[in-house]
Each structure stands twice: as structure tokens, then as C-alpha cells.
Amino acid sequence: MIDPPYFAVIFSSHRRAEPGDGYGEMAERMEALAAQQPGFLGIESARGGDGFGITVSYWATRDDVTAWGRHAEHLLAQRFGREKWYRSFSLRVCRVEAARNFATESGT
Amino acid sequence: MIDPPYFAVIFSSHRRAEPGDGYGEMAERMEALAAQQPGFLGIESARGGDGFGITVSYWATRDDVTAWGRHAEHLLAQRFGREKWYRSFSLRVCRVEAARNFATESGT
Numbered sequence: 001m002i003d004p005p006y007f008a009v010i011f012s013s014h015r016r017a018e019p020g021d022g023y024g025e026m027a028e029r030m031e032a033l034a035a036q037q038p039g040f041l042g043i044e045s046a047r048g049g050d051g052f053g054i055t056v057s058y059w060a061t062r063d064d065v066t067a068w069g070r071h072a073e074h075l076l077a078q079r080f081g082r083e084k085w086y087r088s089f090s091l092r093v094c095r096v097e098a099a100r101n102f103a104t105e106s107g108t
Numbered sequence: 109m110i111d112p113p114y115f116a117v118i119f120s121s122h123r124r125a126e127p128g129d130g131y132g133e134m135a136e137r138m139e140a141l142a143a144q145q146p147g148f149l150g151i152e153s154a155r156g157g158d159g160f161g162i163t164v165s166y167w168a169t170r171d172d173v174t175a176w177g178r179h180a181e182h183l184l185a186q187r188f189g190r191e192k193w194y195r196s197f198s199l200r201v202c203r204v205e206a207a208r209n210f211a212t213e214s215g216t
Contacts (some may be wrong), residue, residue, distance in 0.1 A: 008118060008202055010164055012152050044120050046154040046162045054154045054162040056118055062205075088211035094116055094202035097170075103196035 001041055004096045007059040009068075013081075013089035015051040023085045026077050033073060039064025051087075058096070065093055109149055112204045115167040117176075121189075121197035123159040131193045134185050141181060147172025159195075166204070173201055 015023070027045075034040055039060035047053030059065045068074060081089070123131070135153075142148055147168035155161030167173045176182060189197070 004200075008200065010116060010118065010204075012154075012164070044160075044162060046120075046156045046160050048154045048156065052152075052154050054152060054164060056120070056162060056164075082210055086210065086212075088209070090207065090209045092112075092116065092204050093206040094118075094204045096118075096200050096202045098201040099198065101196070101198045102190055102194065104194075 001058065001099070002060065004099050006041060006096050007062055007065050008094045008096050009057045009059070009065055010092040010094060011055045011057075011089060013053055013055075014087040015047070015053060016085060016087055017051055018084075021084060022080075026080065026085075030074065030077055033071070034068060037064065037068050037071065040068075062093070062095075109166065109207070110168065112207050114149060114204050115170055115173050116202045116204050117165045117167070117173055118200040118202060119163045119165075119197060121161055121163075122195040123155070123161060124193060124195055125159055126192075129192060130188075134188065134193075138182065138185055141179070142176060145172065145176050145179065148176075170201070170203075 031043055031045075034043060034057055041058035041060060043055065043057045045053065045055040057068075059068070139151055139153075142151060142165055149166035149168060151163065151165045153161065153163040165176075167176070
């Protein structure tokens with residue numbers, strides 16, 4: 001990861017619990033597709049057993065964030081998200097101003 | 109939540125899996141304590157079965173973020189975190205520049 005400043009998109013969501021609704025495949029596909037976009041720096045994701053999850057993607061510039069938001073296949077996934085997969089979500093675009101990391105020797 | 113701009117602290121971490129190590133109690137206590145601090149706007153947290161988790165806390169100003177980072181009891185929790193609870197973590201301080209929400213009628 002580069003040094004700040006860079007950009008983060010925080011996507012927090014409540015999933016509908018419906019196995020076989022294609023969500024897992026879409027999520028994997030979107031991660032792979034995001035990684036191919038200009039300015040992509042990384043992505044982190046966690047979802048608990050209660051269906052609440054947070055995904056944060058990191059981008060070099062605000063324009064990169066905007067471009068990814070408007071990518072045609074991503075727009076389609078967003079539509080399915082509203083129609084099928086999410087009970088609710090919040091999306092926040094942020095400028096990362098400071099970052100630090102910690103790792104134990106066995107932690108990498 | 110107020111309208112942007114406001115601040116977010118993204119804390120992503122790999123937990124050590126050690127039941128009975130006091131982590132759950134500390135996490136609850138830190139959430140309750142954070143909620144009492146000046147400028148606190150909210151907190152969201154998710155952790156998957158693989159031990160990777162993301163917690164995002166939201167604050168009115170950058171000074172509020174700094175003050176919470178220096179709170180005595182929080183500093184103690186941070187020390188235990190490095191010594192016992194986390195294999196690795198990243199901490200990012202961000203300025204939230206845009207936000208939008210979606211909820212189905214049943215989603216609140």
C-alpha cells in the first residue's frame with residue numbers, strides 16, 4: 001500500500017440470508033474486477049454470522065473511485081444488490097489521511 | 109449520522125483465536141467507552157470465521173479522533189491488543205467526503 005493520502009470506500013451492509021442467490025459468485029467477481037481497475041490499491045472484507053458486513057476498497061485517487069462506481073458490470077451488481085442481496089447498506093467515500101500497521105513476527 | 113465531512117477510523121485486524129483471553133469483554137467495554145467520548149457519531153464492526161475483522165468508528169472532527177486515541181483506558185486496550193489479541197492490524201484515519209444510504213422498507 002502506498003503512503004497517504006489515498007482514498008477508501010467503506011461499504012457496510014446487512015445481507016439478506018438467502019443461499020443460492022448468486023451473491024457469493026458476484027462478490028468474488030467484483031473483487032477480481034476491482035483489482036483490474038486503474039488506481040486499485042487493495043480490498044478488505046469481513047462479514048459476521050449476523051449478516052452484517054464491511055468491505056473497504058482502497059484507491060489512489062478520487063477519480064479512480066468515481067470510475068469504479070460507474071463501471072458497467074459494477075453498476076449491474078449494484079442494481080442486483082439493491083433489488084435482491086441487501087436489506088440496507090451505507091457507502092462512504094473517504095480520504096485516508098494517516099495509516100499505520102502492526103504485525104507480530106508470525107503475523108505476515 | 110451527520111452529513112459529511114466527518115471522520116472515520118478504519119481498524120482492520122487478524123485476531124489470534126484464543127477463547128477466554130478477555131477480548132470480547134474488552135471490545136464491548138471499548139465500544140461503550142467510545143460512545144461516551146466527545147464527537148462520537150457511531151461504530152460498525154464485523155468479523156468473519158477466519159478471524160479477520162473490520163471496525164469503523166465515526167467522529168465529528170479529527171481532534172475527536174486524536175483524543176480517543178489517547179484516552180488512558182483505550183491506550184491500555186491498545187497495549188493488550190499488540191501483546192495478546194492481534195496477529196496484525198492496520199489503522200487508518202480518514203476524512204469522509206461523501207456518504208449515501210440505502211434501506212428497503214423492512215431494512216431499518
